[in-house]
Amino acid sequence: MEQNIHLTINDEESSVIVRSAETLLTTLRDKLGLTGAKPGCENGDCGACTILVNDWPMKSCLMLTCESANQKITTIEGLKNAPIQKAFLEHWGFQCGYCTSGFIMNCHALSLIHPDANDYIIENWLQSNICRCTGYEEIKEAIKSVLNHNNPYIS
Template sequence: MINIYKNPSVITLRVNGVDNELTVNPNETLLHVLRDKLAKTGARPGCEQGNCGTCTVLIDGSPIKSCIMLAIEAVGHEITTIEALQDTYLQQAFVKYQGYQCGYCTPGFIMNITGLLNKYKHPTEEQIKQWMTSNYCRCTGYEEIRHAIEDTIAHGHD
């Protein structure tokens, strides 16, 4: 019997605009490859079941929970991590409205909302609420996060 988990493959992942050639096992998640092999630690492990959103990255501009995506599934796609976002208005709004406390979930929220704003230039309140349910925060009451999102939309987000 062949053990597929012990047959590594050389793949190329395009992360934040840079091609990276890596050797990965077929069962390695994108989250762990980003963190352990590429030192992109902004995507964080949480539930590791796709529920909490702390591991959210963008794949071709859409939010994906990297803990439930295999690294080999990301071949041929553009992966964007929080490290690629430099001082965006959304990040500034999170600070302005204190949309964080411990900060553990913040990169996942920012990536998820960046995906929302990639898809909808002027999302409705209902769309914002729906997209926010994709991520958990154990510290805030979500109001500060919602205010940061609304402020970003009002200022023609970047």
């Protein structure tokens, strides 16, 4: 069964016809041409498809497109010079780049929701994304560089 869904993605209105079981990842990539969210495991383990839904990180492979109606969706294409993007470049928080957009979206949400995050919170949030190419130290340094530096719990 197909239905017409109205979406708000990156502050733009879109209308798409989707199957009831279609994931948001599929809709973003195949119908809207937003390919920054990457298919990886497609079962919620790797985080390569992370987007923001109402400023909270969500794995788009786990969300049905029909569930995303009336939600504010942000993809990596919707971030315009966010501090975390620059921080990833400055701290070499990437290697092959496949997982990078998911990490950036997750870290951007972390900076919005927990601007004073300590090491424990950072570690917890980073567990939702997997990188096969690099250690996570550069990514941790990138996120720490955009968080509030007045927090005594950030080392």
